[in-house]
Amino acid sequence: MSDDIDAIDATDDHVYLSLAEGHDDGAARWAFGTGFEDPLHGVDTAVPDGVDTAELAAMCLALGDDALVCAQRLAQWCTRAPELEEEVALANIGLDLLGQARLLYARCGQVDGTGRGEDAYAYTRDPDDFRNTRLAELPDTDFAFCVVRLLVLSSWRLALFGRLASAADPVLAAVAAKGVAELTYHRQYAADWALRLGDGTEESHRRMRAALAAVAPYLGEVLDARPQFAAHADAVRQETLAVLDQVLLAAGLDLPAAAAVPGSGRRGEHTEHLAPLLAELQSVARAHPEAAW
Amino acid sequence: MVTAPSLRTARQVAAQVPDPELPMLTLADLGVLRDVRLTPDGTVVASLTPTYSGCPAMAEMRADVAARLRRAGFEKVEIRTVLDPPWSTDLITPHGRRTLREYGISPPGPAPRRTAGPVPLVLGAPRRAVGCPRCGSTDTEETSRFSATACKSLWRCRACREPFEHVKEL
Numbered sequence: 491m492s493d494d495i496d497a498i499d500a501t502d503d504h505v506y507l508s509l510a511e512g513h514d515d516g517a518a519r520w521a522f523g524t525g526f527e528d529p530l531h532g533v534d535t536a537v538p539d540g541v542d543t544a545e546l547a548a549m550c551l552a553l554g555d556d557a558l559v560c561a562q563r564l565a566q567w568c569t570r571a572p573e574l575e576e577e578v579a580l581a582n583i584g585l586d587l588l589g590q591a592r593l594l595y596a597r598c599g600q601v602d603g604t605g606r607g608e609d610a611y612a613y614t615r616d617p618d619d620f621r622n623t624r625l626a627e628l629p630d631t632d633f634a635f636c637v638v639r640l641l642v643l644s645s646w647r648l649a650l651f652g653r654l655a656s657a658a659d660p661v662l663a664a665v666a667a668k669g670v671a672e673l674t675y676h677r678q679y680a681a682d683w684a685l686r687l688g689d690g691t692e693e694s695h696r697r698m699r700a701a702l703a704a705v706a707p708y709l710g711e712v713l714d715a716r717p718q719f720a721a722h723a724d725a726v727r728q729e730t731l732a733v734l735d736q737v738l739l740a741a742g743l744d745l746p747a748a749a750a751v752p753g754s755g756r757r758g759e760h761t762e763h764l765a766p767l768l769a770e771l772q773s774v775a776r777a778h779p780e781a782a783w
Numbered sequence: 784m785v786t787a788p789s790l791r792t793a794r795q796v797a798a799q800v801p802d803p804e805l806p807m808l809t810l811a812d813l814g815v816l817r818d819v820r821l822t823p824d825g826t827v828v829a830s831l832t833p834t835y836s837g838c839p840a841m842a843e844m845r846a847d848v849a850a851r852l853r854r855a856g857f858e859k860v861e862i863r864t865v866l867d868p869p870w871s872t873d874l875i876t877p878h879g880r881r882t883l884r885e886y887g888i889s890p891p892g893p894a895p896r897r898t899a900g901p902v903p904l905v906l907g908a909p910r911r912a913v914g915c916p917r918c919g920s921t922d923t924e925e926t927s928r929f930s931a932t933a934c935k936s937l938w939r940c941r942a943c944r945e946p947f948e949h950v951k952e953l
Contacts, residue, residue, distance in 0.1 A: 531862070532862060533865070579927060581929075586837045589838065593866075665866065671895075671897075672953075674902050685906055733904055736904060737904070737906065
């Protein structure tokens with residue numbers, strides 16, 4: 491043992507070697523999930539008195555499902571985006587959301603009484619167990635749809651996270667506070683593109699109008715968000731609509747009135763598009779349950 | 784007789800661990816290493832904070848810190864995750880900023896201040912002036928807000944024509 495820190499080589503070994511070395515309990519890792527790491531490892535996870543754990547779990551689950559399903563849709567743009575820079579941007583946004591989903595699922599498992607880990611939520615639930623808003627699961631018909639969906643969902647999520655940053659549960663509050671900075675970048679990206687496309691060519695404007703018409707029937711469900719987000723619904727709705735107004739006015743667009751599609755993803759009632767999305771996301775994990783390496 | 788390694792050593796060892804994605808920086812340079820302490824029973828407790836929620840390097844950082852502390856003679860090592868307060872680029876040390884520039888990566892400016900109430904959305908705002916890390920010119924343009932890692936954006940210098948990465952303010 492030496493006090494001389496120079497004796498410890500800071501650069502020689504590959505990070506994955508130390509990852510294996512750090513895993514010294516000899517247990518194999520599950521091959522397909524994140525397995526080796528609890529994203530809330532070492533965080534103080536006590537629930538304060540007075541916090542309703544069922545409500546907290548429901549909120550974490552819905553927000554985690556929104557993030558996971560959005561991340562999967564964004565990842566589907568890889569190799570298909572209009573430019574390499576946009577592919578990188580969409581993948582980065584998806585990665586942020588995936589990270590938020592992991593933290594929220596981990597918190598959910600701690601407070602819903604099941605003790606499940608993040609992978610159990612992502613890989614072993616069926617479509618009707620998911621509580622994401624249906625807007626998140628709709629397939630991308632073109633880049634304009636991707637932009638409009640991202641604008642709506644990031645604006646809503648940012649408005650909500652800004653309020654959840656002072657939630658009574660310290661873990662949810664910390665996840666939300668961290669997410670605010672990330673979501674600010676996501677919303678800016680979507681807003682910049684909405685402006686560019688809406689105020690762009692005749693064709694880009696037409697596509698933005700079509701995307702808004704496709705999104706509008708699902709907007710009410712996003713903004714309503716009962717039962718999981720009742721406490722903040724009004725303030726979050728106002729803030730979200732104000733942002734949408736600001737962007738659409740500048741882009742020369744408007745939000746068409748539309749009748750809501752019956753049902754609600756928040757109650758587990760989904761479109762036919764969620765099942766194939768989850769089938770792809772879960773296929774390897776379900777084909778080889780508990781597989782380890 | 785083996786003497787117990789000191790807290791000072793533990794701090795030095797943990798502080799020298801390189802970041803997996805920006806290996807020219809240490810975790811201390813990056814502000815990811817929040818705290819190192821020694822409990823009465825001799826356990827080293829190191830606290831790390833993730834840069835982004837989805838930072839895929841977190842598991843590696845944690846394993847790397849633990850492995851290096853063990854190699855330095857600490858038998859009991861515990862790594863804690865700290866989420867609050869969230870990481871900000873303001874935590875990157877002056878040494879870390881100089882190192883980034885030396886490696887051709889533009890360091891971040893001051894992080895946006897979080898004020899009470901809604902986060903304002905500014906449309907069509909002029910981008911902040913970012914200096915080229917190679918030639919120093921501020922005649923630069925952002926080509927993408929996102930880059931190969933979550934923490935960077937892509938830029939191009941109009942003066943020396945070189946592309947470069949900029950650690951974006953968070």
